[in-house]
Amino acid sequence: MNITAFRYEDSIIVVDCGLSFPDDDMLGIDLVIPDVTYLLDNIDKVKGFVITHGHEDHIGALPYILKEVNAPVYATRLTMGLIEHKLEEHGLMRSTRRKVVKFGQFINLGDFRVEFIKTNHSIVDAAALAIYSPAGIVVHTGDFKVDYTPVYGDPIDLQRFGEIGKKGVLALLCDSTNAERPGFTASEKTVGATLDTLFREHKKSRIIVATFASNVDRVQQIINAAYQYDRKVVVEGRSMVTVIDIAQKLECIKVPDNTLIDIDELKNYPDNKQVIITTGSQGESMAALSRMASGQHKKISIKPGDTVIFSSTPIPGNEKSVTNVVNELMMKGAEVIFQDVHVSGHACQEDIKLIYNLVKPKYAVPVHGEYRHLVAQKEIARKLGIPKENTFILKSGDILEMDAKGARIHGKVPTGAVLVDGIGVGDVGNVVLRDRQRLAQDGIVIAVLGIDKGSAQLVSGPTIVSRGFVYVKESDELIEDATDLVLDEVTEALSRGITDWPKIKNLVKDILGEFIWKKTKRRPMILPIIMDN
């Protein structure tokens, strides 16, 4: 959920506007977007959104936030292509001002001037930003790697980093994702060589390659290998089809004529003339590969002799689902290859040192990655001679103030996660989440009582119904005993003249909760409902 506001007096620019996917305890939530109260409070100052690249964690929240903060969006070509696809889905194309920016181009946004600098990453058209302001120059790398032999376009513009560095840079905000990893990140082209070898070694089998939907260069290389070995290619998985479609229109990917075919044409070709490029490399249960593995894909089933290549690495947290898919594929007889067919899109330690040496910032502000990665980059900065007190590890919402006197963390703006569930944005809060967690744990037991308000008599019920608690046939006796207990206690309470519904509800909650805990050692949610008759 990357979003950073830069402010100089009355000008604010926003770098990136990403979403994040829900944590395991955010039950039922579809996605998470940032709280932009600070921007809303200063809406007249917001000059625009400047986007570094087209990954979901950098562009995904735009359609939600633009509805509240309608400012122009600046991005490079493929990034803008992906943003526009989102804006179309949300009906925001007409209301959103947009400008496609070229590398080396400057844009003026209030007191700021922003330059887009070519970098490399696991998506085409990634940019670093040089942000010029009266207070000094800030360089923001975005997510990046150093690739001297990229598949598409130019290598990272190291000369320009050096040139700007020479002018004197106030602060460097540098990608920390791989700051724990020693050495250099390998070029994307090395994967092409591996793919070539694998295609040569598996001439007889159908080849299925799973990778990240947005990695256009990877798809390009798979297509190249397929073309080389005279195979037809099917792209499968909605998100990948979308990205490749946009990339083709923008000519970020070159597909030889008659290479891409429709999935329904597969049957016209023998197995060893087919390549299927698919989503699902993270073991996502609804993605195409998982459906193939579990036999739920309508058009492709895995069979003995298939070769499945994972051109990816599991994102932390996905290891188990990936292994489940690998197991399923193997049980269906496929050969599964998952080693050394991937390179990272992020700079490792030596690459980070290179950027620091070109930019030579006064202040270091590690960005992107877990807290542990920020700490690892701080250590790198220290080794490069940046004094400890000149490195700032920011937490969400921290305000880093930089002026002639120095730099300091000075206060906080409101931040937080806004949960999106269905079409509801922000209407699922902590109470609802806690209830879902409770329901998930031990289910719910509902006790309905019909009470005549006038006579304070129980006229119907108690009726006790449960869901997600215990299989009913096993527990008829339990529910009967509970019903008797509630009946006795409520009748007794009413006879004592207690006619305060909240009091009766609490009574039912307590005695039922205690009874169930004693009998089952479970704590379902207890929900008493009183019907006024």
Add this chain to the structure above:
Amino acid sequence: MNITAFRYEDSIIVVDCGLSFPDDDMLGIDLVIPDVTYLLDNIDKVKGFVITHGHEDHIGALPYILKEVNAPVYATRLTMGLIEHKLEEHGLMRSTRRKVVKFGQFINLGDFRVEFIKTNHSIVDAAALAIYSPAGIVVHTGDFKVDYTPVYGDPIDLQRFGEIGKKGVLALLCDSTNAERPGFTASEKTVGATLDTLFREHKKSRIIVATFASNVDRVQQIINAAYQYDRKVVVEGRSMVTVIDIAQKLECIKVPDNTLIDIDELKNYPDNKQVIITTGSQGESMAALSRMASGQHKKISIKPGDTVIFSSTPIPGNEKSVTNVVNELMMKGAEVIFQDVHVSGHACQEDIKLIYNLVKPKYAVPVHGEYRHLVAQKEIARKLGIPKENTFILKSGDILEMDAKGARIHGKVPTGAVLVDGIGVGDVGNVVLRDRQRLAQDGIVIAVLGIDKGSAQLVSGPTIVSRGFVYVKESDELIEDATDLVLDEVTEALSRGITDWPKIKNLVKDILGEFIWKKTKRRPMILPIIMDN
């Protein structure tokens, strides 16, 4: 959930009886034990449980299964110590026959003779089994590694593996966990050397070491390092205290006098004289380390200057929780060390080859590990010259039949996961789990209607209550509209003479479900309750 039955005519022996922890979709489940229908159907043939080592996935289901299948239990000393602790908790000590077996010792169980062979593993007293029967010898390695310089006791008894191999072994069941990893597994002693270096380098700070509760040798080495650098040791975390307590009584661990202290005595020593050995190396939210990291531990809080060592590696699936704990520790100012302070307890590829070369089995049956690991061992066996058709990858329940004519998979016995929730064993089935998943996703909407059966009149309600669906203040209007809708539809249905309660319930379910989906794009569980008045 390891459990394997060996049968020869009227004799059955059971090797291991483990539990597993619930998958992510088994909401609210505490643990999972195996379905032992096959043993119950053949209960008079069951001669005993033979246990290879004391890990939960090998002993954890014993107290549950022994209640149904009361047969004697055979295990080595520490393994039995850990089993007895469980039996005491379940009140099964008096009813369970037990025998502590020494390495090299044979036990006779019906037509079987079982020999316990010394191995190494991440828990003391692990054993392989040589199972002698009229059909031939089967060697079962259990979980094992080859450690020439173990911390406690002898190295694996390779001579005996060779000697038995010379006799001619029918089948080898060999641990596959690390079958994808090339090379050899390092000795546990190498960790001792690393710990020594770390203790030397961090002389000024308090040291907290997190590791697996049952890894007695690891705890021994941490205690050794503490003693060496004149520090007092606190063991924290219930499961670890239990294991160390048992290990001390059985003299599997040697603690110098006055080294272990009580947690309340910590305050009497300066930081650099303290070592805290703790559970929580997997980021488990309730474990001691996680509570320290989040500031919820009653007696220990993390502070700047602390050194926290993860003497562990994240088990697949736990990466994210471990990273969360690491982040929290770092945010509190601790230095966190998590690289190269752990070795695996399982044999890597070259170790597996060694065992195959000593045992030289006719048939290979890879065991332990994911399916992908079993496939990796099959490939190792193939490289060692075991014909493909002589290697059997079994799925749970598969019957592998071996006789003079050969070996084959021949049929299946019933298997499955029996879910334990609270004190309920097996009373949470698919229906309950599906309900919990549904409830977790979008909550529940309950509609209560009081209907007079005689007059078929709605006398109270509809009352609509929701939990885990949407925060109520935001949705008053939604609930009001839903109430009106249900009122109209039910009144209309009753007026048309529909008095069949299931029909009315379905009607409410349908219209309410559709209305809510249209308004929110969510699908809460809809639960109509009709009260007969």
